[in-house]
Amino acid sequence: MKSNRILCSLLLLFSFSSVNTAIAVNKSIAPSTKAGIKAEIAVNSNLPASPAPVQDEDVAADFNEFPNLHPLVVHFPVVLLIFAAVLQLLQLFRLNRTLDWVILLLIGSGFIAAYIAANFVHPHTEGLTETAKKVLEHHDTYATWVLWSSATGAVLKLVSLFGLKQNRKFEIGVSLVILLSAYAVSQAGHYGSQLVYIEGVGPQVDFLGNEDQGGHQANEGHSH
The missing domain is CATH 1.20.120 (Four Helix Bundle (Hemerythrin (Met), subunit A))
Structure with missing residues (x-):
């Protein structure tokens, strides 16, 4: 029973430490870097969808096309x-x-x-x-x-x-x-x-x- 309590306490402590670390890293990112990431996301969101692959019969030219x-x-x-x-x-x-x-x-x-x-x-x-x-x-x-x-x-x-x-x-x-x-x-x-x-x-x-x-x-x- 005592060992279970110790294990739960360690898990809670590890979770709390992970959250604090994530918050600290987020605060340490420079504003310019955050702005760049947001701008890249905005640009990528405006990119057109990848075209569908072209079938072989669509690209094979006839001799009279040369x-x-x-x-x-x-x-x-x-x-x-x-x-x-x-x-x-x-x-x-x-x-x-x-x-x-x-x-x-x-x-x-x-x-x-x-x-x-x-x-x-x-x-x-x-x-x-x-x-x-x-x-x-x-x-x-x-x-x-x-x-x-x-x-x-x-x-x-x-x-x-x-x-x-x-x-x-x-x-x-x-x-x-x-x-x-x-x-x-x-x-x-x-x-x-x-x-x-x-x-x-x-x-x-x-x-x-x-x-x-x-x-x-x-x-x-x-x-x-």
Whole structure:
């Protein structure tokens, strides 16, 4: 019985001490801090409710909604040609006929994708800055190298399949050509990304002309 009384007394004392501590802390808060807290609460109370999450079908654009399909096509030659170069280097040590077919498929597909990106889905530019024009010139130069080197690499792979079979010296020459295509496509991609993310060409249709105009302005004469 005595122990119960002592326990109740301790609980009452602890509760009383907690209340006093809370009151003391509340008094110690500076008025400016209290005002800031009240102001923050007032601002937060005026914030609009969080929007409902957007469903996937609401944000997926159709192909006809893009101003140009160049960004959707141009990534294929980048991947295909670089992958072909890696496998061609491996082929120097393996000399495997099946691997030759895989490389031919990659380099040939890379050439087709690059040709489509350069000739069928390239955007028409207008109103470019002088810096953007120079960047675009470099981009177009490397894009031309991509077409010629990848086409040459595909022809050489046909020769290695049906002519000079498993000839390591010949494969070294093929490797140099395919490596050139991989380097050219990486540089074309570099300047293309510079046009988009540094020079601001393309996003939200900035600096892009009408595809139906059928060409660039006479004073520029470049394509991206």
